[in-house]
Amino acid sequence: MQQRTTRLIRIGIDYHLRMAEVIEEKIKNYRTAPFDARFPNTNQTRNCFQNYLDFHRCNKALSDKGQDVAPCDWYQRVYKSLCPLSWVGRWDEQIESGSFPGKI
Amino acid sequence: MFATLSRQLKNHPALIPLLFFISGGTAMSLMYLARLALRSPEVSWDRNNNPEPWNKMAPTDQYKFYSASIDYSKLKKNGPDY
Numbered sequence: 333m334q335q336r337t338t339r340l341i342r343i344g345i346d347y348h349l350r351m352a353e354v355i356e357e358k359i360k361n362y363r364t365a366p367f368d369a370r371f372p373n374t375n376q377t378r379n380c381f382q383n384y385l386d387f388h389r390c391n392k393a394l395s396d397k398g399q400d401v402a403p404c405d406w407y408q409r410v411y412k413s414l415c416p417l418s419w420v421g422r423w424d425e426q427i428e429s430g431s432f433p434g435k436i
Numbered sequence: 437m438f439a440t441l442s443r444q445l446k447n448h449p450a451l452i453p454l455l456f457f458i459s460g461g462t463a464m465s466l467m468y469l470a471r472l473a474l475r476s477p478e479v480s481w482d483r484n485n486n487p488e489p490w491n492k493m494a495p496t497d498q499y500k501f502y503s504a505s506i507d508y509s510k511l512k513k514n515g516p517d518y
Contacts, residue, residue, distance in 0.1 A: 403516035
């Protein structure tokens, strides 16, 4: 029973390590935001906002779990490619002042 | 209303195809609107239990009707899980 638990924990750690490597590789070879099937049309507003939200949610979730937040940089690269700078600036200010409308 | 309608149709039977086409067209438009409202992944009716329905799509789901250049079977999830 304890061996099985240890094995499952090790499998979980392996998954996270391998996923972190895959994401590091993807971030290193990043050119631009890839196609996202959730947002196939010309209007990519929601793609931008969703990645911004995902970046902050990922930071919050991983730092709450105590893991390294480096994989979340993928979302930051994507939203920096897609979003207008003025929007990003405004949302950052809103997060600092606590008035950001999205759920993080 | 239906009494008036059936009397008019009996007096002018050529109006019957008109009735079919107009009601068929109306029904199709309403069905399309209902499909968009209920089955589109961009619509969220229940903000507390289903706030972002587009996140429930798999990376290989095709939302558009025709896709010329994207091969949906080869797509994978982009970002890391958390």
